[in-house]
Amino acid sequence: MVSGRIIKLVFFELLEFAAFSVPTLVMMEQFAASYQNIMNRADRTHYWLIVSCSIAYVAAVSLLIWVPIKVILFKKRHLYKKIVGWRPVLMMCVVLTTLPSFSFSIAVTEIQKNATGSVSVSSSDVLLDLPVSLILLSLIIVDIIERLRIYPLRGRQMSNEDKDNHITSLQQIKTVTEQVGRGDENSAPAQTAKPTMMSLPPTNMAALAGPIEPSFDSGIRRTMSHRDVRSELFLRSFLTWSDTIEMMRVAGLPAVYQSGWVYPVYIFSFISLLRMIFTPKNPLLSSLGVLLQDIPFFFLRLSIIVSLGSITPVLGLFKNILVTLSYIYFNHLTKLRPFSAFETSPF
Template identity: 40%
Template sequence: MPSGKMVKFILYEVLQFAALIVPIFVIMERFALLIHRLKKLDLTVYWLVVAVSIAYVTSVTLLVWAPLKYVILKQRRFITEVTQWRPTALAYLILSTLPCFAVLIASSKVQVDMGCKLDHFVELPVSLVLFSLICVDIIERIRPCNLTGKSDSLNPDFDMPGPVLTHLEQVTTVSAQLHPNESQNSLTQGRPETRNGRTSRRWEDFAGSPSSRAYLYSSSSRSWSYSGPFSFLWWKDERSEVVLDSFLFWLDTAEMLRITGETSIFYSGWVFPVYILCFLSTLRIIITPQNPLLSFAGFFLQDLPFFIIRVALIAVFGNVTPVFYPLKNVLVSLTFIYFTFLTKLRIFNRRRMF
């Protein structure tokens, strides 16, 4: 009977491979059907396009995907040294997402040239491409964790739920740093008063208490606990939060892809920059989740270009997207510029004394 690690490995690999090939087959089938309806010929053209998709998937699987997985499984040196980016995500973008977006753009161009508007790929194909991308991201992030039992909070891909002790150091008291005479005088002046011939032990308790040690915690949020009848509402697991974070991470890109479903945009020249910017925003999946470069990439690959293209689309086509999204883009861009660059200037670096 296979072990749990083997079952998890097979499950992850099957899901990733399905996310690689399913969007290609679905979009190519829709494209083949579109060509068949435009040309009004027999099914030869339809099956020819389907055969091309099968040949493409077979080629990239044998020549790129399988060798890459083998190298990662064997943990070759040039793969194990990769810590700031994810090779599997890069291969998925090049082999699946890029061809799918190219076919979608070609579908728009073919229909415009033929003077027909039959299919603008509004729902299933576009949603399936992004959903598969999110699944690959989730699998890559949750792969080091167990599927059963408690999660491993020490995994670097997860945000630790509470303060974690990272350094323990004995702090030298003030009295130890003073000269003996000065220390004795200071302690005499600082001791609590004697009541009924008995000195309060609060000073000694404080000197020997754990608060005399310095605990340097990480910058994570405080861990909350509750032991009442509704304690199950306080349960927290990082593995489930990875799924939520992944979908929220791609929410802006999903809205931008939804805009391409508008007929006026899909059959115009604006479909080219929209899909190109959407693909550039997906390049963020290559960077590891805890990499500081992720915020820089989010600004230059998503928020800034998305704000420009959204303002242009609203000016040309009207309210094709909610105003909430360009406001989000401009707010994130301004805060990134301010806290990253402007706060280093002398005029913004003055400390206020309270």
């Protein structure tokens, strides 16, 4: 009987290969269909030639790059352990799938412009859905699979937050017990004063300053309070790329296509996707998120709003500003003397 680990491995590999190959095939087919419509010929030689080239490209990169690297990562575990801070599978998807897909998406627009002088609304609606829903969805699927590999698919898994709360509760109980023990041993009643906020360790100060979280031991509330890191992993993966998805939605608007803003939008969106190559817990990921996404998106959104009006939501602009300023302040300015004083809030 086939084991569950083999089924899990085969299922994940098939999903990753589909996410790796399908976007390029679909985008090149759209390019071939647009080119055939512009040529307006009964002969479909050019269409099938482009489709054949797309199939040949996917087959070549799969056999020469994808499959050998997958086999090496599976067979040579000592080599896999030497890969620190980045993910080769996501790098292959970003470079070999996303980059060609974005290129052919822009090529379809150029064909429409050269033929009619402007992009039709119907073609832009098609291009709007494909980059956002197909290309980015494929990358997110691969990202989720790479994160989910280390977890079992059966059985209940405690989330990291639950573990942290459990450890914090034990530390608080231990601290209170030690304080009570020291209070009993102290013979002077005047010295058994209640500990202040500043006399407690920083971890306990943070726990006392924040609101008390509820805990449910029975009933429907206990069932609703179950938290599993594997389900939260899906949510985090989609939320991480919501800003890029919104920017790609802006790229699909006819005003952006016709004004030429589609090039910087696609370029900076692709640059923001380079963060997928790094592991989720890489210490450099926060700074890379600001440098590769928030700062470029801020100037891009501001330029589009000034040039074309409120096409992109102002909320995204404020998000980029606040994320950038908070990163600079809490990571760099707080090290300076005027901002280095430690403060606690009683509420």
